[in-house]
Amino acid sequence: MIDKLALQITSLICTEAYNNTKDRARIQYGLTVLLSEGFKIVFLLLFFNVIHKQNYFYFSLLIILSTRLFAGGLHLKGTLNCLIATTLLFTLTSVLAPLAPKLPVACYLLIGLISLVTVLIRAPIRSVVRPIKDNTKKLQHKFTAALLIAIWTIILLFLGNTTYVNCGFSTILVQSVLLVLVKKPKL
Known part of the structure; x- marks a missing residue:
């Protein structure tokens, strides 16, 4: 349609x-x-x-938009498929993750570190429609995405609100998992 x-x-x-x-x-x-x-x-x-979870949704959206813009990610065919997957993603980060108990700081650091390494290895992932052919531009996107993951990790570690910390780290984790799941297109 x-x-x-x-x-x-x-x-x-x-x-x-x-x-x-x-x-x-x-x-x-x-x-x-x-x-x-x-x-x-x-x-x-x-x-x-x-469902009255808009604040967590906005927070998760801010994190995923800032990192995904430079790291890229999974693209599904069809608006309905994308809508369903995106709704599930944000339900996980904005509804379920805030319900989880506070984890030890080492767990959050581990999530941040794993996500940072994943971005450094896998990013940027671009589609065939929007390829990045210039290696300098690819490196800029890779390091910008990695810097954003590092900044978000630091910000989240200093937040006092466990629900937002869980929301943020689950968003970072989901973004890095999506980078692992997607096959890099041959451009």
């Missing part, structure tokens, strides 16, 4: 007189991404507001 809507909007933007198929494909791809991500964000906002 989103693909059809993106195609219709693209047809409105690019009249038949404009026949650059490459630009048309880029516009359609961009609209598809905007519409599907917009739909997903609105759904998630409503869902977590209804």
